[in-house]
Amino acid sequence: MEKLDYSRVEKVIVKWLQEKVAAAGARGAVFGLSGGIDSAVVAVLCQKAFGDNALGVIMPCYSNKEDVEDGVLLAEAFGLNYLNRDLGPVLDQYLEILAEGGQREPGDLALANMKPRLRMIALYYYAAKYNYLVVGTDNWSELKVGYFTKYGDGGVDINPLGRLVKAEVYELARHLGIPEKIITKTPSAGLWQGQSDEEEMGISYPVLDHYILTGEASPEDKERIEGLARKNAHKLQPVPVLAREELE
Numbered sequence: 119m120e121k122l123d124y125s126r127v128e129k130v131i132v133k134w135l136q137e138k139v140a141a142a143g144a145r146g147a148v149f150g151l152s153g154g155i156d157s158a159v160v161a162v163l164c165q166k167a168f169g170d171n172a173l174g175v176i177m178p179c180y181s182n183k184e185d186v187e188d189g190v191l192l193a194e195a196f197g198l199n200y201l202n203r204d205l206g207p208v209l210d211q212y213l214e215i216l217a218e219g220g221q222r223e224p225g226d227l228a229l230a231n232m233k234p235r236l237r238m239i240a241l242y243y244y245a246a247k248y249n250y251l252v253v254g255t256d257n258w259s260e261l262k263v264g265y266f267t268k269y270g271d272g273g274v275d276i277n278p279l280g281r282l283v284k285a286e287v288y289e290l291a292r293h294l295g296i297p298e299k300i301i302t303k304t305p306s307a308g309l310w311q312g313q314s315d316e317e318e319m320g321i322s323y324p325v326l327d328h329y330i331l332t333g334e335a336s337p338e339d340k341e342r343i344e345g346l347a348r349k350n351a352h353k354l355q356p357v358p359v360l361a362r363e364e365l366e
Contacts, residue, residue: 122286124293128163131278135167138276139251146171148244149253150237150271151200153188155291155300156255156279162294163278164253165198173250174200177240179209179233188300195297201244205236212236234270242273251275259284259326263343264350265319272353283327319346 139147147164151157151174164172176189186202193200209232217229241252254274256266258281266272279287284305291301305315305323316322321342329335329343 122289124290127282127286127290128166128293131163132167135164135253135276135278139168142251142275143249144251145249146173146251147253148173148175148241148248148250149255150174150241151176151189151193152255153182153185153192153300154255154303154305155296156257156287157189158192158296158300159287159291159294160253160255160278161192161198162196162296165196170199171248171250172199173244173248174198175237175241175244176200176202177205177237178202179205179236182306188297188303191297192300203240205233205240208236209233231267231270234267235273238270238273245275253278255279257282257284257287258330259323260315261354262326262330263319263321263346264353265315265346266353268353283330284323285327321346 135147139145146168149157149160149164149172151161153176157174161172161174174189174193176186176193178186189200190202192198212232213229238252244250245252252273252275254271254277256271256274256277257279260266261277261280282290288301319326321339325335325339326343329340335343
């Protein structure tokens with residue numbers, strides 16, 4: 119794999135962010151601060167692009183306490199504007215109406231996916247309030263296999279990490295000076311306690327990254343990756359619309 123020049127990557131992404139926001143007639147950027155590596159990198163890049171018009175929103179929703187602490191750690195280390203808004207009570211209200219008395223079971227995706235969707239609503243509230251764009255944090259590895267929640271963390275205006283694999287996000291994080299505590303955390307979408315990206319995907323990031331960049335993987339790993347990509351392809355495609363010709 120060809121190693122990127124991360125000083126150049128930083129400059130290119132910052133310029134791209136500025137151009138996209140300007141083209142939309144917006145003033146800045148808002149993004150979720152999850153305490154993870156991807157959101158940390160996006161936060162620092164947005165601050166470089168927009169200064170005080172970059173806003174991070176920490177949105178715990180029965181989350182790991184450490185994730186909130188790491189979001190605050192990142193924001194304070196870089197002097198980033200941020201808000202902390204607990205969405206747990208909002209989730210409780212939804213479940214009181216929708217869940218028909220059902221229990222909260224670990225691994226229940228119907229429940230777990232509500233969390234990123236509530237966060238998406240919050241981010242678009244602040245985007246509308248301040249005339250910002252919502253900036254996504256999904257990287258190329260996640261996009262390849264559709265490892266994100268449709269209309270949740272996938273509900274964004276622009277996605278600056280969309281052509282960096284996970285290993286490259288780590289390298290960019292080190293270049294930007296992201297705290298080591300965040301860099302060394304086990305990657306997790308925080309959908310439930312103890313959840314990890316690699317366990318849920320059934321594939322490791324190094325294997326996935328290598329396949330994306332080179333096309334090389336064992337037959338078993340290739341089938342796993344392409345199977346996930348096929349299953350989740352709908353997340354990356356426009357909503358199907360019935361053709362007018364079929365009605366005439």
